[in-house]
Amino acid sequence: MSAERKAVVLLSGGLDSVTAAAIARKDGFDLYALTFNYGQRHTWEIAAAEKLAVLLNVKEHKIVSLDLTAFGGSALTSAMLVPKERTLEAMAGEIPVTYVPARNTIFLSVALGWAEVLGASDIFIGVNAIDYSGYPDCRPEFIHAFEAMANVATKAGVQGVRTAIHTPLIAMTKADIIRCGTDLGVNYSQTHSCYDPSPIGESCGQCDACLLRLKGFTDAGLTDPIAYIRRAGRAAHS
Amino acid sequence: MSAERKAVVLLSGGLDSVTAAAIARKDGFDLYALTFNYGQRHTWEIAAAEKLAVLLNVKEHKIVSLDLTAFGGSALTSAMLVPKERTLEAMAGEIPVTYVPARNTIFLSVALGWAEVLGASDIFIGVNAIDYSGYPDCRPEFIHAFEAMANVATKAGVQGVRTAIHTPLIAMTKADIIRCGTDLGVNYSQTHSCYDPSPIGESCGQCDACLLRLKGFTDAGLTDPIAYIRRAGRAAHS
Numbered sequence: 001m002s003a004e005r006k007a008v009v010l011l012s013g014g015l016d017s018v019t020a021a022a023i024a025r026k027d028g029f030d031l032y033a034l035t036f037n038y039g040q041r042h043t044w045e046i047a048a049a050e051k052l053a054v055l056l057n058v059k060e061h062k063i064v065s066l067d068l069t070a071f072g073g074s075a076l077t078s079a080m081l082v083p084k085e086r087t088l089e090a091m092a093g094e095i096p097v098t099y100v101p102a103r104n105t106i107f108l109s110v111a112l113g114w115a116e117v118l119g120a121s122d123i124f125i126g127v128n129a130i131d132y133s134g135y136p137d138c139r140p141e142f143i144h145a146f147e148a149m150a151n152v153a154t155k156a157g158v159q160g161v162r163t164a165i166h167t168p169l170i171a172m173t174k175a176d177i178i179r180c181g182t183d184l185g186v187n188y189s190q191t192h193s194c195y196d197p198s199p200i201g202e203s204c205g206q207c208d209a210c211l212l213r214l215k216g217f218t219d220a221g222l223t224d225p226i227a228y229i230r231r232a233g234r235a236a237h238s
Numbered sequence: 239m240s241a242e243r244k245a246v247v248l249l250s251g252g253l254d255s256v257t258a259a260a261i262a263r264k265d266g267f268d269l270y271a272l273t274f275n276y277g278q279r280h281t282w283e284i285a286a287a288e289k290l291a292v293l294l295n296v297k298e299h300k301i302v303s304l305d306l307t308a309f310g311g312s313a314l315t316s317a318m319l320v321p322k323e324r325t326l327e328a329m330a331g332e333i334p335v336t337y338v339p340a341r342n343t344i345f346l347s348v349a350l351g352w353a354e355v356l357g358a359s360d361i362f363i364g365v366n367a368i369d370y371s372g373y374p375d376c377r378p379e380f381i382h383a384f385e386a387m388a389n390v391a392t393k394a395g396v397q398g399v400r401t402a403i404h405t406p407l408i409a410m411t412k413a414d415i416i417r418c419g420t421d422l423g424v425n426y427s428q429t430h431s432c433y434d435p436s437p438i439g440e441s442c443g444q445c446d447a448c449l450l451r452l453k454g455f456t457d458a459g460l461t462d463p464i465a466y467i468r469r470a471g472r473a474a475h476s
Contacts, residue, residue: 004308024334039255047454057471062308062309063309064302064304064305065303065304065305065430066303066348067302067303067334068351070300070302071300071351071352071355072355073351073354073355077359095393097269097398098244099393100352101352101355101392102347102350102351102354102392103351103394104391105347105350105351105387105391106344106348106351106394108347109340109343109344109347110304110340110344111311111339112339112340112343113306113311113341113344114309115337115340116311116339116340117309117310117339133292136390136391136392136393136395136396137391137392139390141390142387142390142391143389145383145386146391147388148383148386148387149343149380149383149384149386149387150343152343152374152377152379152380153340153343153373153375153380153383153385154339154340154343154375155339155374157374158333158374179253189243193260197269197431210329216476
């Protein structure tokens with residue numbers, strides 16, 4: 001496999017995106033990591049992304065600022081409260097207020113632009129449609145529609161280069177993701193998932209992101225190495 | 239027609255986008271204008287957008303910063319030279335270095351997010367595939383693919399709201415656009431099109447944007463009211 005294959009990987013600093021990046025690396029790609037500072041309340045994830053980019057030995061890491069608090073509309077970018085202690089059934093049943101309108105569309109669009117400049121035709125995103133919060137832009141039909149659009153959007157596309165949006169985690173359970181990443185040497189102690197961390201970066205243990213993460217480690221028979229204010233909730237056992 | 243209909247309009251500060259916005263207003267929409275400060279060398283267009291937003295009586299005008307110079311890859315966002323004195327045949331034949339990778343994809347994605355927060359299901363963009371520089375993301379097939387993607391990307395889409403991407407100029411000549419805007423009261427003296435203006439904001443008269451604009455005014459039998467360093471080029475007669 002050539003060392004010249006480049007992939008743009010969306011790296012949020014969370015558990016999923018670092019695992020998707022590790023899979024891209026295992027598949028022989030040189031990694032170009034892209035992180036967004038979009039005004040998310042959990043800016044700890046950006047610091048995590050910087051550490052993970054080093055551990056992943058990426059060729060380049062760009063942190064792009066785009067202030068989505070200008071619009072709000074989400075508990076992650078405004079003063080709305082982050083929901084706590086939701087059951088998995090509740091997560092499956094409704095799209096929560098932590099949904100950020102068009103976030104993955106925006107992130108993938110910027111990734112598409114960078115990929116074209118780099119001459120890369122592969123983009124990795126760690127979306128997951130099994131253990132997730134019901135976000136519409138994590139589903140396969142969104143990814144397929146984005147890929148179709150991408151291939152008529154760019155100069156590269158017009159010239160016949162096909163851009164692929166890789167979603168290696170989309171059909172995996174959270175436990176599968178954690179097992180896969182562990183096998184690939186991912187250091188999950190450096191990841192950040194919590195939507196509502198304490199001032200010193202401890203995870204709340206009660207938001208959707210924490211509950212799904214804790215359940216994933218439990219189901220994988222592993223212990224989550226990060227610090228929590230409390231490990232609680234119906235879905236979590238540690 | 240209800241006064242409650244909201245449309246997000248991409249307003250660059252150029253001739254096309256203000257005309258598209260004027261059409262949206264004529265069609266009865268309340269306007270929510272969106273402008274990007276993306277590191278374009280012709281920042282004069284942002285000042286123009288601010289004046290035009292006032293003239294259009296928009297409900298709200300947001301200027302979003304997103305630094306595309308981080309990637310470069312375009313004469314508009316890097317130190318590359320802007321091509322001058324290209325013929326219309328040359329413009330039709332190749333995508334020039336002023337193409338900004340994935341720009342309209344990125345802009346429409348952010349517009350989609352804002353529209354969802356506003357509860358708007360209509361987005362206007364002044365793309366044109368007749369008198370244009372051959373940019374792939376100005377073509378109908380791109381717009382259709384983006385619209386299809388948008389409708390599976392958002393919570394609103396999942397809930398059955400159809401988002402429409404309106405491109406009222408897409409099949410018009412530049413002269414038609416100028417006639418239409420003039421009929422709608424657009425003040426073209428406040429617009430900025432040039433890719434390579436002088437330090438005091440005069441248009442070069444020689445880049446693709448100037449040449450297409452000057453030809454449009456000539457073909458419409460009108461005089462372009464803005465200041466040029468020189469009015470020259472094969473395509474322009476003033």
